[in-house]
Amino acid sequence: MDMKVAKKKLGLKEKYRALTRDLGWDTTYQTKDAVFPYVGYEGIKIHDWDKWEDPFRLTMDAYWKYQAEKERKFYAIIDAHAQNNGHLNLTDARYLSALKIFLQAISPGEYAAHKGFARAGREFPGVGTQVACQMQAIDEIRHAQTQIHAMSNYNRYYNGFHAFADTRDRIWYTSVARSFFDDAMSAGPFEFMIAIGFSFEYVLTNLLFVPFMSGAAYNGDMATVTFGFSAQSDEARHMTLGLECIKFMLEQDPDNLPIVQNWIDKWFWRGFRVLGLVSTMMDYMLPKRVMSWREAWDIYGVENGGALFKDLARYGIKPPKGWDDAEKAIDHMSHQFMLGLYQWSFGTAFHSWIPSEDDMNWLSAKYPDTFDKYYRPRWKHIKKLADAGTPFKNYGLAKLCQCCQLPTVFTEPDDPTLTCHRETVYKGQKYHFCSDGCQHVFENEPEKYVQAWLPMPQLFQEPINGDLGAWMEWVSLRDGKDNGDYAGSEDQQNFEAWRGLATTNQ
């Protein structure tokens, strides 16, 4: 007679082993090199993939359980927000410009990161790395989806949210974030990990998410705050993965150091440029501000970043090459961006505006060495033009940087009154840059960056041929609704009317 014996349940440690390392196998009818063709050409040497430490020891079944729970909470709050007209709790509809930029440029970046990590998980031969990348790939697509869902409520009431996918593909300023992720995804798997896993997720992400989510909380945007909470525990895992990856590369072989250092230099600078617009959100676009960009940089850049590079010094890693130039730009960049956004606002799917007298006084208190000296005179003149009924629109379009694809709005690191002009010739063609940092990135791999799809020169090629109206249609920009000055916009009128209905008896 057979006796039924209850199978012993696996202990946590055994279960972890079975669900991660045990999933790997050795190739038999194909060589390992043929199965993992991209793991060698970058020059990174790995001797023992088993030395990869899984920072979280999370198994897939536990992962699904946690994520499902977070989704349930997230959608409960999003539904409540929609049903209770949560959009009327905003401090002011100017706030939505920050959200529109986020949806058009950053949420597609989450999706790109999903694709990148899915690919990295496929390219790395180590099982621990594969599992960690797989989880992050799923996190990133979840972030893209939850962000889009959180912001879709605003699309029912406000302009500029309706065509974020077209905007992502076609409008000029989103190519900055898109080219950043395209650059990372078309690199090898190790560079991708330094680009996104380390530089973006570890060094720079706090400059994006902390101010952005606090900004949402300060300005009554419960939908975005809820997304932030839902993503927070994932972000902690991503940061740890990024750090683990860089330490793994540096511990495996001393020859990896110069390659990794070069990537850190490159991706710090590219990340600094792509996150530059956050400075404008913080200093100009939040009706109720959390802190200045300068204050955020001092905490998350100088203090946290400084401590990180001190920690990595034992491997021989130095702070990124562009660090000093970044520091010199901090007190200028938000003003340089906002002045640009205002004069080109006929071509943006969000609103910008002239800062009020109160706003300018706040800016001069936060930027005592730069705002009154360099930027207030320009805003005062722009205000004068608007008051005279001839608002300033710069139809000149802008020279873009061949590397970061931003308009070249930046000044010389040591002379804030002079535009930074940098150019080089490669194979008989001329290329322009916003900074030494971007020129260095180009000169390291010119064959990659000559292919850049720069939106401004493209506007003068087929099929648009310089026709601004045709361009607006092509990028799904509705003239007079999505673009232009916030003052007098439909968003402003609607928000004030609806809020009036909610808070008065008129």
Next chain:
Amino acid sequence: MTVAAIREYIGVPRDSVENFGGKQIVYASWDRHLLFAAPFLLCLPPETRFRDLVDGPLTALLQADPDAAAIDWTKVEWLKDNQPWTPDFDASLAANGIGHKDQLRFRTPGLNSLSAAA
């Protein structure tokens, strides 16, 4: 190595002059006049007379600056490729040696209504 790749890789530039239907790109900017947030991108036929570039699109774009009316074009100092340079106003862009995507800069010492000293 000009790009990290598994085999030889040649990129195709997107902004070659052939793509502009007989025109070319010229960048122009006014030093120390940062009301204009970035250099202007102009798209013109290479046969355009330099004078027509200045009197036409450039002058129109500069109107928003309070110094615009005071520019004396006979005294303006020019740079091309960041080097001092003297244009022939009556010659074409091509005859002036202004190639595709060249950057022209000009300076107007003494005119600086909106610019602080460095």
